[in-house]
Amino acid sequence: MWFGKEKSILGIDIGTQAIKMVQLRSEDYLLETYGIVDLIEPITNQTKPEVISQTIDLLRTLTEKAHATTKRCALSLPNSAVFTSVIDMPKMTDAELEQSMKFEAKKYVPLPFEEVSLSWSLISEDPNTNTMKVLLIAVPKQIRDTYIHIFEKAGLELEVIEIEALALIRTLVQDKSKNDVIIDIGAKVTGINFVKQGLLQLTRNLNLGGDTITEKIAQTLNLAPARAEQFKRDFGLNSTEFLPEAGKPVLTTIRSEIKQVLDIYKSHQVQIDRIVLVGGGAQMPGLQEYFAELAPEVIYGNSISKLSYPKEVEPVLKRFSMQLPVAVGLALRQTE
Template identity: 35%
Template sequence: MGLFSKQQSYLGIDFDKDSVKVVELKNEDGRPRLVTYGYLDQEIERRKLGDEAGGRNEHLAITKLITQVCHQAKTTTNKAITALPAYSVFTSILNLPTLSKKDLASAVKWEAKKVIPLPIEDMILDWKIISEDVPVTPREDTEQETETEEEVEEEKITARRFLKIKPSKAAKQYTKILLTAAPKDLVKQVIEIFKAAGMNLLSLDTESFALIRSLVGNDRAGLMIVDIGSIVTNISVVANGIPILNRSLDIGGLTITKAIANSLNISLARAEQFKFDIGISPDQHGQGNIPKTIEGSIQPIIDELKYSLNLYKSQGQKPIEKIILTGGSSLLLNLPEYLAGLLDLKVYRGDPWARVIYPEELKPVLDEIGARFSVAVGLAMRDIE
């Protein structure tokens, strides 16, 4: 739906092989205003279960989906920002001695070889300075200093790029760096898709930063963002507006739907309806087959949340104050209350439209679809901040 006349604006495009979400925002005195939005999600019965043929045919299909959604939404610009899948992006916080710009670039590349578990020549590196001249003082932390190579490698893989920063033995001035790396082949594929769709791709962002823009804003508290999609659940621990721990699970809403369908011997479409109509019991004592099936299906997500919280806590970081839920499957009835009871933390669904100007009459519709648009909104906000 087109809402405003054509002006300079940006498209945030969040896509996978089954769905596309598009949000167009324009800069209005430093604040994002909604221009239009659109989405397409394949019918659940049409989803291909299991492995799918990749390659060029899949890329053409995605290109057509993006073009179709933009046409239906009557977007007014081709300037786009998109994000790479969270599971394909490696991030790490580096503490490096204060150096010249040239020497710092060399140091970052050298450190990247240590923390990225893939050949560095196959990756595209990006980094930015988070803070400069950070004093690092000595600590008694002999356990970290005596880790074996096997333990370090296991931690890198298991903790998904969350590495404890080792302080030096003498107080020095350090520069804190956020390192991001992505496979070159994947970046090339995304660029080709957007070029074929006639888009001017301004930037490849990360999903975690997009979610921080749309759901967190200037909040510097320690918090967790849990994005429960159809296929994958992404977990980000955020402190001072920076994602310092990112984890991904191959479990999402479709996992729950399939479990219900198998349990009741019904179609996926009917199971999907039951899932959202009945939901989960907030007191952790599911009554009936469906709540119990849902509880069993999301148990791996709960286990991962507990693990991530404990892992983060063990690093001596600021406490986690809250958990923000997003993604289409976060709309599961009573899910925030259920998780709050299990984790003893404040849990709520995030509102990606909270920092966006839009007509009041659209609020009921935007509230209903908001959880699915959090990444797209954050992407469109990137050059408006």
């Protein structure tokens, strides 16, 4: 029981191109409101004060126009803003782990120790080998503090910050007896997340995404970016007449990276059951077939399958479903 505790929370995903928000009621996963607004510029270590002010205004406007009724928030940091590693370690106590992680972090984080905020969590233990897998997350303090400032100035209460991969798993993994690869193709970054029986095993980020493909098409066909984007969404990989080979190298890079990950796990007798495609960049015809040879099943992620909502909004929700899995997963976090 809640005993007066507020039942709703906002899941807010600030990506490189847009802010996505959902408000969920915890006891029945009711989608109370949602919204998406384009960003003027992504948040980085070098973000100018005027961009921060614009982001504050966008966030405030988004929550007001969506008629959000709570100020409690869970936030995800973009893949490009954090350093994430899954580390194999011998089994040890919590106190020993704390000391070890401070040492291990220096191997994986290419920033001075004093400039990052570290966190870690136990993923799994193997009693046969007396080892465990630990998820290490390092967030540059400057970026963390910038987001905290943005939410404070927008009048929101930031309760949780986590990485996109964990939110995606919470939303998209339906059968925890299976092994999935979740491919999140964003505007500028593609995240590849290997999930074994519901637990994150590996996450990789590629600095290319849907915008990269659009730029290649625009250059080759001498089109304005908006027109090239429309060509990509309308024809995708199904027609070389409209979408030339220019866009293919980007997808080939993504597929090669996925295959490399799968080969590593296959060498340890771990088979992949399905690939789950999400993200605004995944909304391209023919993409499902393009990755078909890599897994027994390739599906588009359904970010609203665990939610309840009025039937009349379903067509609109389905149209935005591919862009909402991180925001939904953040809001679902309070139910764990």
